[in-house]
Amino acid sequence: xxxxxxxxxxxxxxxxxxxxxxxxxxxxxxxxxxxxxxxxxxxxxxxxxxxxxxxxxxxxxxxxxxxxxxxxxxxxxxxxxxxxxxxxxxxxxxxxxxxxxxxxxxxxxxxxxxxxxxxxxxxxxxxxxxxxxxxxxxxxxxxxxxxxxxxxxxxxx
Numbered sequence: 001x002x003x004x005x006x007x008x009x010x011x012x013x014x015x016x017x018x019x020x021x022x023x024x025x026x027x028x029x030x031x032x033x034x035x036x037x038x039x040x041x042x043x044x045x046x047x048x049x050x051x052x053x054x055x056x057x058x059x060x061x062x063x064x065x066x067x068x069x070x071x072x073x074x075x076x077x078x079x080x081x082x083x084x085x086x087x088x089x090x091x092x093x094x095x096x097x098x099x100x101x102x103x104x105x106x107x108x109x110x111x112x113x114x115x116x117x118x119x120x121x122x123x124x125x126x127x128x129x130x131x132x133x134x135x136x137x138x139x140x141x142x143x144x145x146x147x148x149x150x151x152x153x154x155x156x157x
Contacts, residue, residue: 001031001032001092001093001097001098001099001100002031002032002033002034002098002099002100003031003032003033003034003099003100003101003102003142004033004034004035004036004068004099004100004101004102005033005034005035005036005101005102005103005104005135005138005139006035006036006038006060006063006064006101006102006103006104007035007036007037007038007103007104007131007135008037008038008040008056008059008060008104008105008106008131009037009038009039009040009106009131010037010039010040011037011132011135012132013132016132016133016135016136019136019140020035020135020136020139023136023139023140023142023143024139026143027139027142027143027146030143030146030150031142031146033142035135036063038056038059038060038063039059040106041055041056041106049108050111052106052108053105053106053108053109053110053111054111054113056105056106056110056111057110057111057113057114060103060105060110060114061113061114061117063101064101064117065099067098067099068099068100068101069092069097069099069100069101069119070101070103070117070118070119071100071101071102071103071118071119071120071121071122072102072103072105072110072114072115072118072120072121072122073102073103073104073105073121073122073123073124073134073138074105074109074110074121074122074123075109075123075126075128076121076123077120077121077122077123078120078121078122078123079122079123079125079126080122082141082144082145082148082155083148083155083157085122085141085145086144086145086146086148086149089142089145089146089149090149102122102138103118104131104134104135104138105131106131107131124137124138124141
């Protein structure tokens with residue numbers, strides 16, 4: 001199984017980049033992982049929130065194939081513990097999913113067209129985090145999930 005994290009806008013803060021690199025280096029021992037960065041929209045002053053979401057949606061949907069399983073990181077999504085998230089990933093692998101795509105949208109969330117294409121959504125917390133931080137948190141949780149599946153001592157219960 002291959003996992004892709006699709007994000008809108010590049011990560012700017014050095015400490016977040018360093019954190020992501022740390023877990024990306026660990027994660028590559030378990031799975032093929034790719035992060036695709038969609039450039040932020042330019043000249044958005046004259047666009048409504050709905051127009052911005054619609055334009056982002058066009059770019060997001062171009063990156064997704066019909067065979068991909070798409071999971072949106074969304075505040076209204078399903079909440080998992082680290083162990084239940086690892087079980088979710090394991091079920092996807094057992095179910096012969098070839099490509100699992102997680103998507104972090106722009107500042108206003110997702111257009112309806114992206115919600116319609118998605119297979120499911122997940123929430124990392126009831127709190128709101130910056131889109132930049134969510135990337136680090138999610139990559140760390142992916143690493144944690146695979147360490148749980150392998151029975152390694154990273155996760156403590």
